[in-house]
Each structure stands twice: as structure tokens, then as C-alpha cells.
Amino acid sequence: MRTIRQSTHELLICADAAELAREAARRFAELAEAFTNDAGRFTVALSGGSTPKAMFQILADKAFADALPWRSIYFFWGDERCVPPDHADSNYRMAYEALLSRVPIPRENIFRIPAEDEDHKRAAANYSENLRTFFDTERPSLDLVFLGMGADGHTASLFPGTTALCPSDRIAVANYVDKFQSWRITLTADTINRARNIIFLVAGADKAPALKEVIEGPRNPEQYPSQLIKPSHGALLWMVDEAAAKL
Numbered sequence: 001m002r003t004i005r006q007s008t009h010e011l012l013i014c015a016d017a018a019e020l021a022r023e024a025a026r027r028f029a030e031l032a033e034a035f036t037n038d039a040g041r042f043t044v045a046l047s048g049g050s051t052p053k054a055m056f057q058i059l060a061d062k063a064f065a066d067a068l069p070w071r072s073i074y075f076f077w078g079d080e081r082c083v084p085p086d087h088a089d090s091n092y093r094m095a096y097e098a099l100l101s102r103v104p105i106p107r108e109n110i111f112r113i114p115a116e117d118e119d120h121k122r123a124a125a126n127y128s129e130n131l132r133t134f135f136d137t138e139r140p141s142l143d144l145v146f147l148g149m150g151a152d153g154h155t156a157s158l159f160p161g162t163t164a165l166c167p168s169d170r171i172a173v174a175n176y177v178d179k180f181q182s183w184r185i186t187l188t189a190d191t192i193n194r195a196r197n198i199i200f201l202v203a204g205a206d207k208a209p210a211l212k213e214v215i216e217g218p219r220n221p222e223q224y225p226s227q228l229i230k231p232s233h234g235a236l237l238w239m240v241d242e243a244a245a246k247l
């Protein structure tokens with residue numbers, strides 16, 4: 001494992017996806033501990049994807065499950081597919097099955113995106129309202145946002161060329177994604193950038209070209225939306241495996 005520190009972010013390169021998931025679980029536990037000690041609670045937004053799933057499974061193992069202050073951890077999501085919560089594509093369902101159903105988290109600590117609402121804009125507005133109420137501000141700052149990145153450079157459900165990329169003062173928006181011919185609900189880049197910690201989890205050789213463009217290429221967020229992620233005051237950590245980092 002090696003770390004490269006830059007002025008805008010830190011890049012941690014792990015041997016493979018398994019090491020990446022273990023290290024991500026360790027960082028989650030460290031932050032949960034620190035925030036609950038200092039502030040009495042820890043707020044985190046989860047993402048979909050294969051690497052987070054592996055991390056969730058590690059967190060549900062006895063060593064973490066017994067040690068973490070679950071009652072003080074509050075779960076949100078960075079994005080959701082517009083399906084019911086028991087659908088195979090649901091990010092909530094994935095997190096629930098891999099982690100939330102296996103550790104003692106009070107039901108009221110779980111703030112899923114109500115993406116089954118056929119009125120997608122209303123779903124985004126309701127989710128925004130839930131965050132506004134919980135954080136008691138128009139501009140919530142999560143303690144940690146986990147993000148994945150697709151081989152096309154998307155993150156959360158901020159896909160290339162979609163309307164959700166436009167600067168917005170909304171907390172979350174509905175976003176039509178042409179390539180899937182379906183809707184997603186996503187936090188805006190503005191909301192993600194207010195987080196105190198942002199961690200990208202990126203594994204696999206298919207991500208290497210986009211990772212290089214996002215980190216080292218010219219600014220082009222229309223094509224590589226992950227470039228929109230620049231925390232306004234928090235820390236940005238890219239956790240990647242050797243395969244994704246190969247370029």
C-alpha cells in the first residue's frame with residue numbers, strides 16, 4: 001500500500017480490491033470513532049457498487065460489528081436507482097443486506113432515498129427535505145461521503161452530459177440517464193463537496209483511463225463528472241487498487 005499526497009487530495013494505492021475494501025472498512029471505523037467521540041454522532045452517505053459491498057461485508061463481521069458505535073451512526077445515500085427498496089438494483093437493498101441488517105442500527109438512523117416514488121422530482125425533494133430537517137440547515141455537511149467511479153467517469157448518479165451536472169443549490173436532484181433510459185436520484189456535487197470527508201473507492205483496470213483523466217487530465221466535468229468533486233473545506237481521499245492506478 002502506498003500513499004501519494006497532493007495539495008488537493010490524497011491517493012492511496014492498494015494491492016487489489018480485497019485490500020482496498022479492508023482499508024476502507026478500517027478508515028470508516030476510525031472516522032466513526034473520532035466523530036462520535038467529538039460530536040456524539042457520525043453521518044455517512046453510502047454508494048452503490050461492488051467495492052462498497054465488499055467493505056460493508058467486512059464491517060458486518062464480528063470484529064467491527066461488536067466494536068463500532070452503531071447507535072450514533074446515521075446512514076444516508078449518495079444516489080439511488082429509481083426502483084423499490086426490495087428491488088435487486090436498489091443501493092439501499094445492497095447496503096441493508098450486506099451491512100445494516102447485520103448490525104444493531106436503530107431504524108430511525110437510516111435515511112434511504114425514497115426512489116420508488118414515480119414522481120422522481122418529488123422523491124428528490126422529499127429526500128432533500130429529510131436531510132434539511134435532520135441537519136437543521138439548508139446546506140447539510142455530511143461527515144463522510146463514500147463515492148464510486150464508473151469507467152465513464154461518473155460518480156454517484158452524476159453521469160456525463162446529464163442535467164444534474166449543472167451547478168445547483170439543491171441538496172439532491174432527479175437525473176435522467178439516457179444510457180440506462182432510466183431515472184436516478186443523486187446528491188448534487190455541491191452537497192457532496194460540503195462533506196468533511198470524501199472517499200472514492202475505485203477498483204479494476206477498466207477504470208484506469210477515466211481515473212487518469214479525472215486526476216491528471218484537463219478540466220472537463222461534462223465528460224468526467226468525478227472532476228466536480230472538490231471539497232469546499234473537507235478532505236478528499238482516493239482509494240484505488242493497482243489495476244485502476246496502472247496509467
Ligand code: 6PG
Pocket residue numbers: 047048049050051052079080081091147148149150154155156157201203
Ligand atoms: C450506483 C453508484 C455508482 C457506482 C459506480 C461504481 O448506484 O451505481 O452509486 O456511482 O458507485 O458506478 O460502481 P462499481 O464500484 O461497482 O464499479
